[in-house]
Amino acid sequence: MAAPWSESDSDQLARLHESGQSLHAIAKQMGRSKQTISRWADKLGLTFDRSMTAKAAEAVHVDNKSKRVTLEARLLDEGGKLLDQLWDPTIVFSFGGSDNLYSEHQLERPTFGDQKAIVQAVSTALAAANKLAELHNDGHDLPAVDAWLEAMTGANDDNQRPVGEVEAGS
Template identity: 30%
Template sequence: MARGQRITPEQWQAIAQAIRDGGTCRGIATEHDVSPDSVRRIAKEENIPDAFARAHTEKATRARVADMAERRARIAEKYLSKAEQLLDQMDEPHLVYSFGGKENTYAEHLLDRAPTGDLRNLMTTSAVAVDKHMKLIAADTDTGAATAASMLSGIADALQIAAEQLDDEDPAAGEG
């Protein structure tokens, strides 16, 4: 919106709602093509207390994180479904075909099951899909306990080494 243009009542209401929903001042301004000052003025005139307080930003961030977790769960489910479909294909009739010969003719044949190379590809692709499924699930269920335990173990090892080095450097320290 060009400088000095009036905000329509519809824009005003949309901006006010975005403020109530916990959007950031700059984000709302960019989304609605107005200045941040206009957004702050609307918040003030609409009497939206603490419109851009940190709590609103934190709430919006938590909502965004929850939305992304839900999307990852949907993708993980798709990976698992695809893996299952690929495994099922291994036991189904399989159409093999080729183009070739002097006349570049098309030939096809329906086999009881896929040839060994195609079976391997189906199995590998299925395994990759399951692996990606597991990684997405792990990303949302990891409590960080393993990382913390690893870090604490590293600190303990470093302290042990430092203590041993101090003992080696000054054997007389314990004497009188």
């Protein structure tokens, strides 16, 4: 349990606050919880400027968005490289026999099982890239998506039923 709050704690809090330190930094330096520092700062009439925190958070958000875009592009590139392997010659190998000898053979293309694994890996990469695209899209392209869906489904054509509507008697 922490020692009771003292006048010297109040003085130290005021000095640290005046030096521009954050609530978190002051709590860490004084060995107190952020709640305790916040409560005593309120009692002393001290406030913490959150504008720097908001700017820092926005900077982190922008940096992360850039990283997601880069990662999305890398996933798509790697998925393409994996697809190229589907029909490329491949080497199969094994160690065996009493002498544990290495043996290899070149095949015209990967085995069916390996091709299946490649397709699954590509599918995983594409799904991850699509999730990243959704994250950085932030809904800005929704009107374009709506227009595309209308064009694909013919929802605005007078002769077409809206998507999901069932004809009577069906």
